[in-house]
Amino acid sequence: MRQVEMEERKNRKLEALPDETPLEVSGLTVAYRDKPVLWDVSFEVPDGELVAIVGPNGAGKTTLLKAVMGMIEPAAGRALVYGKPFEKARHLVGYVPQRGSVDWDFPTSALDIVQMGLYGKLGWFRRPGRKERETAMECLEKVGIASFADRQISQLSGGQQQRVFLARALAQDANLYLTDEPFAAVDYKTERAIVELLRELKSQGKTVIVVHHDLGTVPEYFDRVVILNKNLVAEGPVEKVFNKENLSEAYGGNVSYLAGS
Amino acid sequence: MLELVAALFTDYTLRNVALGCAVLGVVSGALGCFAVLRRQGLLGDALAHATLPGVCVAFLLSGTRAPFVLLLGAALTASLGALLIIAVVNTTRIKYDAALGIVLSVFFGAGTVLLTYIAGSGNSGQSGLDRFIFGQAATIVRGDVVTMGILAAAALLVVFVLFKEFKILSFDPEFAASMGFPVGKLNVLLTALIVVAIVIGIQTVGVILMAAMLITPAAAARQWTDKLSGMVFISGFFGALSGVSGAMVSASGSNLPTGPIIVLSATGIFLLSLVFGARHGFLWSRMRERRNRRAALGGST
Amino acid sequence: MSADFIVITTAILVVVPCALLGTLLVLRQMAMIGDAISHAVLPGIVFAFFISESLGALTSLVGAAVFGLLCALLIEALKNTGRVKEDSSIGIVFTALFALGVFLISRFAGSVHLDLQHVLYGEIAFSPLNSLIIGGVNLGPMSFWTLGIVTVVAVSFVLLFYKELKIATFDAGLAAAVGLSPVLVHYLLMGAVSITVVGAFDSVGAILVVAFLIAPAATAYLLTEQLWRMMALAVGAGTLSAVSGYFLAALFDVSISGMMATMTGVLFLLALLFSPSHGLAAAFLRRSENRRVFSRDLLLSRIGTLGEKTTEETLARSLGWEEGKVSRSLEDALREGFIVRPSSGEVAVTRKGCDAARERTESLA
Ligand SMILES: Nc1ncnc2c1ncn2[C@@H]1O[C@H](COP(=O)(O)OP(=O)(O)OP(=O)(O)O)[C@@H](O)[C@H]1O
Numbered sequence: 001m002r003q004v005e006m007e008e009r010k011n012r013k014l015e016a017l018p019d020e021t022p023l024e025v026s027g028l029t030v031a032y033r034d035k036p037v038l039w040d041v042s043f044e045v046p047d048g049e050l051v052a053i054v055g056p057n058g059a060g061k062t063t064l065l066k067a068v069m070g071m072i073e074p075a076a077g078r079a080l081v082y083g084k085p086f087e088k089a090r091h092l093v094g095y096v097p098q099r100g101s102v103d104w105d106f107p108t109s110a111l112d113i114v115q116m117g118l119y120g121k122l123g124w125f126r127r128p129g130r131k132e133r134e135t136a137m138e139c140l141e142k143v144g145i146a147s148f149a150d151r152q153i154s155q156l157s158g159g160q161q162q163r164v165f166l167a168r169a170l171a172q173d174a175n176l177y178l179t180d181e182p183f184a185a186v187d188y189k190t191e192r193a194i195v196e197l198l199r200e201l202k203s204q205g206k207t208v209i210v211v212h213h214d215l216g217t218v219p220e221y222f223d224r225v226v227i228l229n230k231n232l233v234a235e236g237p238v239e240k241v242f243n244k245e246n247l248s249e250a251y252g253g254n255v256s257y258l259a260g261s
Numbered sequence: 262m263l264e265l266v267a268a269l270f271t272d273y274t275l276r277n278v279a280l281g282c283a284v285l286g287v288v289s290g291a292l293g294c295f296a297v298l299r300r301q302g303l304l305g306d307a308l309a310h311a312t313l314p315g316v317c318v319a320f321l322l323s324g325t326r327a328p329f330v331l332l333l334g335a336a337l338t339a340s341l342g343a344l345l346i347i348a349v350v351n352t353t354r355i356k357y358d359a360a361l362g363i364v365l366s367v368f369f370g371a372g373t374v375l376l377t378y379i380a381g382s383g384n385s386g387q388s389g390l391d392r393f394i395f396g397q398a399a400t401i402v403r404g405d406v407v408t409m410g411i412l413a414a415a416a417l418l419v420v421f422v423l424f425k426e427f428k429i430l431s432f433d434p435e436f437a438a439s440m441g442f443p444v445g446k447l448n449v450l451l452t453a454l455i456v457v458a459i460v461i462g463i464q465t466v467g468v469i470l471m472a473a474m475l476i477t478p479a480a481a482a483r484q485w486t487d488k489l490s491g492m493v494f495i496s497g498f499f500g501a502l503s504g505v506s507g508a509m510v511s512a513s514g515s516n517l518p519t520g521p522i523i524v525l526s527a528t529g530i531f532l533l534s535l536v537f538g539a540r541h542g543f544l545w546s547r548m549r550e551r552r553n554r555r556a557a558l559g560g561s562t
Numbered sequence: 563m564s565a566d567f568i569v570i571t572t573a574i575l576v577v578v579p580c581a582l583l584g585t586l587l588v589l590r591q592m593a594m595i596g597d598a599i600s601h602a603v604l605p606g607i608v609f610a611f612f613i614s615e616s617l618g619a620l621t622s623l624v625g626a627a628v629f630g631l632l633c634a635l636l637i638e639a640l641k642n643t644g645r646v647k648e649d650s651s652i653g654i655v656f657t658a659l660f661a662l663g664v665f666l667i668s669r670f671a672g673s674v675h676l677d678l679q680h681v682l683y684g685e686i687a688f689s690p691l692n693s694l695i696i697g698g699v700n701l702g703p704m705s706f707w708t709l710g711i712v713t714v715v716a717v718s719f720v721l722l723f724y725k726e727l728k729i730a731t732f733d734a735g736l737a738a739a740v741g742l743s744p745v746l747v748h749y750l751l752m753g754a755v756s757i758t759v760v761g762a763f764d765s766v767g768a769i770l771v772v773a774f775l776i777a778p779a780a781t782a783y784l785l786t787e788q789l790w791r792m793m794a795l796a797v798g799a800g801t802l803s804a805v806s807g808y809f810l811a812a813l814f815d816v817s818i819s820g821m822m823a824t825m826t827g828v829l830f831l832l833a834l835l836f837s838p839s840h841g842l843a844a845a846f847l848r849r850s851e852n853r854r855v856f857s858r859d860l861l862l863s864r865i866g867t868l869g870e871k872t873t874e875e876t877l878a879r880s881l882g883w884e885e886g887k888v889s890r891s892l893e894d895a896l897r898e899g900f901i902v903r904p905s906s907g908e909v910a911v912t913r914k915g916c917d918a919a920r921e922r923t924e925s926l927a
Pocket residue numbers: 032033037055056057058059060061062063064
């Protein structure tokens with residue numbers, strides 16, 4: 001029974017996986033009120049790569065993800081996901097918001113949060129049942145915190161909360177993952193675990209976009225990088241564009257904390 | 262006290278009153294959970310005040326005091342207030358708190374103007390509509406209870422059916438939007454349900470203190486559980502408990518407006534929960550701490 | 563003194579302290595705490611009645627100030643338990659205190675010369691009838707004295723601490739660094755608000771005073787950027803509401819304080835719609851202007867990336883815009899001298915256009 005289901009899933013996947021590029025952003029310009037926060041940003045993300053988006057605070061990284069997902073109306077330009085507007089492709093996308101964007105005192109458990117990743121496929125009115133529970137449990141296992149499934153979420157450490165959010169995205173069973181600072185305020189062990197997870201996703205042919213703050217680890221973790229500061233400063237394979245010139249253009253002045261260069 | 266409880270079963274008027282207050286308590290308690298979790302408890306306060314001019318306008322236009330008509334008016338101006346708050350916050354530099362304060366006080370001011378206009382003198386007491394200010398449970402009759410019951414059942418049904426959607430909307434609206442849930446529309450619906458709860462409540466608790474019925478039972482319930490569904494149930498129960506006890510106390514003496522007494526009961530429940538609440542009450546937290554400390558000490562030896 | 567004069571002067575004595583302190587509340591995003599305090603002073607007033615039996619202005623000022631501060635302290639304490647969020651704390655505390663006040667008034671109606679009408683609307687209409695008489699000498703309307711004291715307190719509080727309040731309001735971190743205790747500033751302000759609210763209580767009641775605290779200050783916030791100007795405009799807006807409200811109330815024979823509160827809302831609405839800097843009409847115009855400028859500048863930078871020269875068609879394809887939008891933007895840029903069109907369909911950027919595009923990019927970061 002289980003086997004059949006998995007097979008089915010895989011088939012559906014193969015069929016749904018189009019040859020189109022996972023993400024194509026062209027001329028994206030976004031303004032809150034009067035102030036543009038993204039200006040004429042264009043880039044493509046090829047299939048099956050780990051991509052970092054870097055830039056200083058307020059560079060518009062979160063805004064970029066939100067504009068891609070249609071949560072903010074762009075003033076100009078557009079983003080296509082697998083060649084389609086986001087509304088037609090949202091079932092192929094998993095999302096990990098910034099951890100600080102929610103209230104962790106909310107009365108709910110880790111397992112419950114992960115099940116939220118399945119709400120999209122459940123559709124209206126239907127409640128998550130045993131099957132959803134099991135899937136969510138598996139996802140928690142994958143991120144290594146299955147033993148905390150029934151904990152109230154405020155009683156988890158920052159790293160564990162981050163893992164809950166990742167597990168929820170895994171539950172979405174997507175092809176393209178948009179993750180907003182999954183490494184923020186996690187310890188070394190959690191960071192390694194998350195990296196392993198991202199690599200595993202990559203090995204399954206999935207594409208992962210990560211808003212990232214630690215410039216030192218970019219060359220080690222990622223294949224490509226998008227350097228952003230309202231404008232697109234540079235984008236491409238890490239070894240080509242991740243250099244001092246581009247970074248100091250984005251961050252201004254001397255980027256001395258850039259390890260190994 | 263015992264006599265009062267007995268009267269609850271024998272006295273027809275008192276039974277209606279208690280039933281009405283219980284209905285109100287359940288609905289406002291349940292919906293208040295979402296308001297509190299979304300940090301919109303004070304929105305309820307502003308919207309409750311904003312019902313007052315609606316009651317008056319409905320009376321002026323229709324010439325009747327039929328509860329349904331008055332409550333419809335109340336719902337309309339409360340919705341107008343909600344729209345204004347959203348518009349002001351989204352389009353100008355005015356912050357949420359100031360927008361609430363303005364709608365609350367200005368709508369209430371307009372309400373008092375209309376009350377005095379209806380009374381035809383500087384004394385609003387003659388209009389009979391001022392019972393909406395502090396609530397007057399004694400005036401609740403069978404027909405009111407039926408109206409309240411139908412509205413309440415409809416509101417609770419929506420919460421039941423859309424529980425999962427409201428949960429994700431309250432916890433993580435961005436994530437909900439990314440999965441295609443119409444966050445804006447759900448938001449409007451939830452606010453509309455809160456307006457329904459307010460409208461049910463203003464006759465008994467009054468517009469000024471209605472906010473307490475949304476906030477206090479929910480905050481109390483949060484101390485007992487870490488599950489949303491549990492919180493909604495407990496909060497509804499606490500709401501009903503304060504409603505009924507308030508109605509009974511207020512019926513027992515003359516000249517006691519119901520609203521304040523219901524609110525004081527709810528506050529009492531809240532304080533007890535803060536101390537004795539099974540999840541977050543001070544008492545248990547203290548004991549748990551001590552046990553943990555002892556366990557840690559025991560482990561180290 | 564005519565009755566009109568007394569009522570209007572009384573109202574202005576409410577407006578001035580409310581506007582000054584309300585400005586600080588609005589800027590510090592504490593409007594709802596102001597609302598809470600204005601409700602919470604009620605039991606203080608009632609207890610003061612119990613103690614002094616007569617309408618002793620001083621005892622009720624003190625009693626109310628105590629409860630106002632108590633309210634602020636309780637909200638803070640409840641929030642600090644970590645079990646209740648701030649907005650819920652506010653809601654729980656002020657409704658409980660207000661309910662207590664109303665309960666006491668109703669329960670002991672016989673012994674307290676205070677009825678619920680008074681709590682709700684105040685009795686500004688009676689201010690000409692209530693004079694302060696000491697030793698048989700009539701010293702003028704009572705309200706002038708109580709509200710005069712309140713106004714003096716509020717004005718001197720703001721004048722004395724203007725610099726401190728300004729720093730504490732706009733930069734709490736800096737305030738702490740220069741040795742100002744944010745906690746002290748907070749509670750001083752709460753105390754001043756409590757006194758103001760109770761002073762205004764007799765005239766406009768416990769709820770409508772919120773309109774005087776918040777609405778004129780918010781109106782001013784839509785009109786200016788500077789603190790002292792904001793305070794002045796708030797006083798102006800409050801005064802205008804009070805005067806117009808008074809005469810409208812007389813015209814329709816309705817509640818004076820209610821009409822004044824309504825007028826504060828009307829003025830706010832006017833500023834909301836028509837403020838040249840922050841109004842909706844201006845924002846709407848600015849938005850469409852922004853769209854035009856955004857499109858034009860996008861076009862310029864895109865021509866830059868496509869090469870010195872390009873064609874209208876290539877541009878349209880590259881930008882993904884429909885033709886109409888492209889040609890509108892091109893005309894726009896042509897008019898400003900940012901581009902030239904050497905032959906039909908061809909487009910090239912001028913030096914001026916290059917500068918404009920560069921300026922735009924540099925202004926972003
Ligand atoms: N809802 C909003 N309304 C107005 N301005 C906003 C809004 N959200 C973000 N901004 C502004 O847009 C700019 C970009 O914000 P964004 O959150 O995208 O930055 P970011 O790159 O994700 O920064 P961080 O590294 O701090 O997360 C900032 O200047 C921010 O102040």
